[in-house]
Amino acid sequence: MRLFLPLVCLVLAACSALPPPDEAAETPLLHDGRAVKGVKEAVVVIPGALSSVGVYDAVFDWTLPHGTFIAYRYPGVDGLPLDHRIDIEGSGEIIAEALNRLGIPKVHLIGYSTGGPIALEAARRMKAPDVDVALLSTASDAPAALIATAEGVVDMLKAMIRQHGGGVDETLIENYRTLLYGRKHFTEAELAERSRQLAALQRGHIVKPPNKMTLAHTSDLMTWVLKRPEELKGVHIGFFHGTEDSIFSEARTKRFAARIHADEFHSYPGQGHLLFVTDPGLWDDIRTFFGLAGRG
Numbered sequence: 001m002r003l004f005l006p007l008v009c010l011v012l013a014a015c016s017a018l019p020p021p022d023e024a025a026e027t028p029l030l031h032d033g034r035a036v037k038g039v040k041e042a043v044v045v046i047p048g049a050l051s052s053v054g055v056y057d058a059v060f061d062w063t064l065p066h067g068t069f070i071a072y073r074y075p076g077v078d079g080l081p082l083d084h085r086i087d088i089e090g091s092g093e094i095i096a097e098a099l100n101r102l103g104i105p106k107v108h109l110i111g112y113s114t115g116g117p118i119a120l121e122a123a124r125r126m127k128a129p130d131v132d133v134a135l136l137s138t139a140s141d142a143p144a145a146l147i148a149t150a151e152g153v154v155d156m157l158k159a160m161i162r163q164h165g166g167g168v169d170e171t172l173i174e175n176y177r178t179l180l181y182g183r184k185h186f187t188e189a190e191l192a193e194r195s196r197q198l199a200a201l202q203r204g205h206i207v208k209p210p211n212k213m214t215l216a217h218t219s220d221l222m223t224w225v226l227k228r229p230e231e232l233k234g235v236h237i238g239f240f241h242g243t244e245d246s247i248f249s250e251a252r253t254k255r256f257a258a259r260i261h262a263d264e265f266h267s268y269p270g271q272g273h274l275l276f277v278t279d280p281g282l283w284d285d286i287r288t289f290f291g292l293a294g295r296g
Contacts, residue, residue: 018085018216021094024075025083028091029098032060034068041067041106043290044095044122048113048137049086049217050209052078055112055276058283062292067106070098072118076213085216086114088224092121099126106130108290113137113247113273114221120260124231132236134286137273139248140256145221148247155183155246168208173199176206182244182272191270198277229260238264238289240282242271264289 021028030053035042043064045056053071060069072095076082095118099107107128111119116138123133139145159174177186177195185191239257243250250267257265266289268279275282287293 018075018083018212020087020090021075021084022090023084025081028073028075028080028094029070030073030078031068031070035070035098035102036068037102039066039068039102039104041108042070042099042102042104043067043108043110044070044072044099044119046072046091046095046109046111046115046118046122047074047077048115049074049221050077050214051112054078056110058276059110059286062287064292068104070095072115075216076210082210082213082216086118086218086220088114088117088220089121091118092123093125095122096125099128104128107132108292109133110286111135111138112276114139114217117141117221117224117226120226120232120237123235123237124228126235131234132238132290134238134240134289135262136240136282136286137242137245137248137275138239138253139221140253141225142223144248144252144256145218145224147252149222152247169206172206172208173203176202176274178246179273180278181270182242182246184244185270185272226260232260237262238266238286240266240268240275240286242268242273242275242278244270245273247273 041064043059045053045059047053047055053073072091073080074086075084105128107126109119109123111133116135119133119135123131155178156171156175159178160171163170163174176199180195180198181191185195237260239253239262241250241253254265266285268275271278
């Protein structure tokens with residue numbers, strides 16, 4: 001471990017040669033056509049590394065009669081060219097500047113995994129008087145991502161052993177089971193079978209991403225630190241986290257939540273990193289946190 005973490009830092013620093021998002025040929029932001037001056041409310045969704053805004057399909061079905069839905073895309077995903085990298089602060093600044101220009105008074109941000117830090121960086125730059133942030137299976141600041149990378153290598157090795165060396169894609173499918181319910185669930189026959197069935201549905205969909213994309217999505221998170229948490233004063237912050245999250249541990253995330261004075265921390269017993277797959281009540285919990293429950 002002592003050798004692995006510095007090595008990861010050196011490799012990522014050497015390979016993250018793509019420019020930041022403000023130099024991208026195309027804006028990472030997508031909206032539903034209602035993101036115009038005069039709109040009263042916005043729901044802004046930010047996916048995690050190597051994931052699509054499609055993880056928020058259930059959110060896009062919410063009723064928002066006087067509002068707009070805005071999504072932040074990652075390079076190489078959702079039709080966006082792989083011509084830049086994710087910069088946590090820079091990505092947050094792009095979101096905040098867009099919302100500030102529109103003068104939207106009420107903003108709801110949802111950040112999943114790597115998207116959590118981006119949501120926080122956006123929130124602390126918002127001029128809106130009413131801002132709340134839902135952090136879903138979120139990363140916390142350094143060294144959380146470095147620890148997650150080291151532990152993830154071990155998880156992948158264990159997945160390879162469990163599926164008897166069937167290749168990279170099969171190893172990823174097997175590791176998906178750990179992402180669903182954590183490292184302990186294999187000892188429970190019923191839950192292990194459930195994870196096997198869910199993972200089987202992903203065969204052909206989960207494949208090894210290009211190294212260039214992986215680096216573009218993850219390198220900045222390795223060293224990101226929330227520099228001015230006091231600027232989040234007045235922002236309504238809630239965490240939604242599985243107790244068995246194998247990427248970002250609940251204990252470490254709770255310490256981060258306490259440091260930024262989060263208003264709420266929702267724990268999901270027995271759930272892993274992919275809460276939006278395993279817990280059908282998650283989106284209702286977030287909608288209630290935002291005060292949007294009852295709108296349909």
